[in-house]
Amino acid sequence: MSYCFTFRVYQRPFLHPLHTHHGLWKVREGIILRLENSQQEVAWGEIAPLPDFGSETLEDAIAFCQSLGPQISPTLLSSLPDSLPACQFAFESAFHQFLTPSPPLSLPPSRFAYLLPSGKPALTAWYPLWQQGGRTFKWKIGVLPLHQELDLFQQLDTLLPEGVQLRLDANGGLTPDQTREWLKIGENTSRIEFLEQPLPPAEFPTLCTLQDQFKTPLALDESVSRLNDLKTCYNQGWRGVFVLKVAIAGSPQKLRQFCQTHPLDLVLSSVLETPIARTAALHLAQEIAPQRALGFGTTQWFKTVQKTWLNDLWTAS
Numbered sequence: 001m002s003y004c005f006t007f008r009v010y011q012r013p014f015l016h017p018l019h020t021h022h023g024l025w026k027v028r029e030g031i032i033l034r035l036e037n038s039q040q041e042v043a044w045g046e047i048a049p050l051p052d053f054g055s056e057t058l059e060d061a062i063a064f065c066q067s068l069g070p071q072i073s074p075t076l077l078s079s080l081p082d083s084l085p086a087c088q089f090a091f092e093s094a095f096h097q098f099l100t101p102s103p104p105l106s107l108p109p110s111r112f113a114y115l116l117p118s119g120k121p122a123l124t125a126w127y128p129l130w131q132q133g134g135r136t137f138k139w140k141i142g143v144l145p146l147h148q149e150l151d152l153f154q155q156l157d158t159l160l161p162e163g164v165q166l167r168l169d170a171n172g173g174l175t176p177d178q179t180r181e182w183l184k185i186g187e188n189t190s191r192i193e194f195l196e197q198p199l200p201p202a203e204f205p206t207l208c209t210l211q212d213q214f215k216t217p218l219a220l221d222e223s224v225s226r227l228n229d230l231k232t233c234y235n236q237g238w239r240g241v242f243v244l245k246v247a248i249a250g251s252p253q254k255l256r257q258f259c260q261t262h263p264l265d266l267v268l269s270s271v272l273e274t275p276i277a278r279t280a281a282l283h284l285a286q287e288i289a290p291q292r293a294l295g296f297g298t299t300q301w302f303k304t305v306q307k308t309w310l311n312d313l314w315t316a317s
């Protein structure tokens with residue numbers, strides 16, 4: 001079976017830049033794939049790379065798409081190297097649409113964790129999201145000096161209604177001592193759902209030690225960006241939270257299999273993709289049905305797409 005293949009590169013600016021320990025991020029760039037079969041049925045895929053997390057770069061992905069001819073077949077999937085995990089996700093989820101009709105998505109706002117702006121703007125940004133039903137929020141730390149962030153956390157903690165939970169994501173930007181400061185706060189409150197990647201992946205042994213010493217769970221994110229890294233951490237005994245960024249994790253089928261056969265404490269998470277990869281990822285999330293809120297409360301970071309955006313993208317070039 002052969003499919004007509006075209007692709008387009010997109011740029012999508014954030015409404016406000018996203019400030020993390022990795023730096024300031026202003027524009028999401030990626031690739032939309034379009035497949036068409038002989039019955040003129042169309043399926044879409046999205047490559048949304050995140051090289052800071054060890055995925056291929058946008059340039060690698062463009063080069064790969066350019067290396068393919070105008071006709072492709074699903075046999076391509078078995079030859080896609082593990083060095084192109086965002087491409088594996090995009091092509092496999094596009095081909096999958098021809099095989100399996102997806103059930104409608106039904107995920108209420110309480111199933112999502114909403115990504116707050118870093119620093120002080122978080123103090124007001126949570127409120128409209130809470131009014132819409134959000135009960136879990138994520139706040140970046142390791143961005144401002146520690147004492148400022150501890151102070152802002154105390155203010156946020158006073159403002160948030162009871163039962164609302166906060167995920168603190170340091171993107172590997174803390175020292176072990178700073179991590180202990182945050183974990184000490186967690187000993188006396190149930191506000192913190194988990195502390196995400198406080199230390200860089202190379203400090204895995206220290207993360208394991210800290211996990212055993214404090215009540216607040218630790219979550220790995222950068223450490224487990226590809227499914228194989230997740231398997232390695234699991235086999236080395238990690239039983240804390242795993243944050244998995246679906247769109248850069250490689251083959252969705254392999255992910256499905258691993259999740260169904262291992263009792264992971266899992267959070268599926270966004271890479272700030274467009275509705276194409278988001279829809280594919282949320283279908284997978286609905287199937288895997290992890291207990292914890294989905295890290296996909298991110299649409300407020302962009303203008304909503306126009307109904308005609310895919311058409312516009314194809315006719316623009």
Ligand SMILES: O=C(O)CCC(=O)c1ccccc1C(=O)O
Nearest residue numbers: 113115138269270271272295296
């Ligand atoms: O996981 C979430 O809840 C939101 C997504 C998110 O935080 C994120 C989005 C893009 C790149 C990195 C990260 C991250 O978790 O570090």
Ligand SMILES: [Mg+2]
Nearest residue numbers: 169171196221
């Ligand atoms: Mg993270």
